[in-house]
Amino acid sequence: MTDSSGDWRAAKKLATRARIRAAALKLFGEIGYDAATVERIADAASVTHTTFFRYFPTKEDVALSDDYDPLIAELIRTRPANESDAQKIRTAFVSGLETIDSEFRDGLLAQMRLVLVTPALRARLWEEQAQTQRLVLDALGTDTFEARTVSSALIAAASVAILAWAEAGGVDSLAGMVDRAFAALEAE
Amino acid sequence: MTDSSGDWRAAKKLATRARIRAAALKLFGEIGYDAATVERIADAASVTHTTFFRYFPTKEDVALSDDYDPLIAELIRTRPANESDAQKIRTAFVSGLETIDSEFRDGLLAQMRLVLVTPALRARLWEEQAQTQRLVLDALGTDTFEARTVSSALIAAASVAILAWAEAGGVDSLAGMVDRAFAALEAE
DNA sequence: CGTGTTATGTTAGTCACTAACATCTTAGTT
């Protein structure tokens, strides 16, 4: 395998992946998560269900796929070392979600609305948060009991804010709501 | 239907439910969650899979069924009114888990260990926490954004502690670890 | 022009879960 062939294949795979995801999200929006069977999604993307599962391990993964976590992790890493873990997380989330809100607002809103109305997806949110938490702990460079506790609690607080934001139709400032959630925690 | 007939049926249903649960937990322990199919569990409990699903809506529910939440809720309700929501939750969790640790330690430990090694069950933990949160908010008698944030964060912190406790084999004091988690949050 | 790699398709299966209908058990009635 040479470089050029690798590029070609890689690009094709990305395209197929994007096609499947687009078809899935379109169908989810049109007929709902449950009615959109993997068969129908695969058909709409001109592949078979086997190929579908080669790109997404589960049906839930198409709906929950999330490209934002790495941004947050990067922001945590660039925080000054004298800040506490909690401060780093808080600042990174607020500024990260500010960016996300301005650049991917519609996509995020549609995704969160789908999650809100789909029990199967809501149930998988913990898994998502656990993944975010792993990235956060990694970015912090610690894995103590205290760090796990703090990151888990802050991520949960941020999730409440994000879901509330979506529930309200995304009219408020996302970063503002997340900040308000963190403030509520601090006031305890 | 008279009273006596109702009692009879109710008792029988409880017995069947307990039989199914016992068979399920035994099998989970022996051959693991995935290998213990609903068919095999039903067989072991001398019922059919249809009956199994009449008692437990999903296979996950047998493994995650939780009788402890009402105790916590009750403890929250009996806290003095001048305490903050966070204080009520914190105190209720610590003293509630103290009781649970002393009375149902082995059961809880086995259940949490199963959760730890079973991805399908870990993924459903959010749903469990969401249910706990509903009970907590209900016991507090509020449902503001702030209360949702605080309860969600504190429950997440408690979950970290409980899982860490189980991961360590249950040798530490459960209530002590939960208290340590809350303290870590406060120190932020 | 053959050759090996890689994406995709085909087929056949397992398992969780549901719905429609049949059967059996038991409580109350005559």
Next chain:
DNA sequence: AACTAAGATGTTAGTGACTAACATAACACG
């Protein structure tokens, strides 16, 4: 004691997510 209504359980047949084994087609390279 026979009759009936209700409730619990079984039977059967299905759907849909997901997996594994093998077959085929497409393309890059020598």
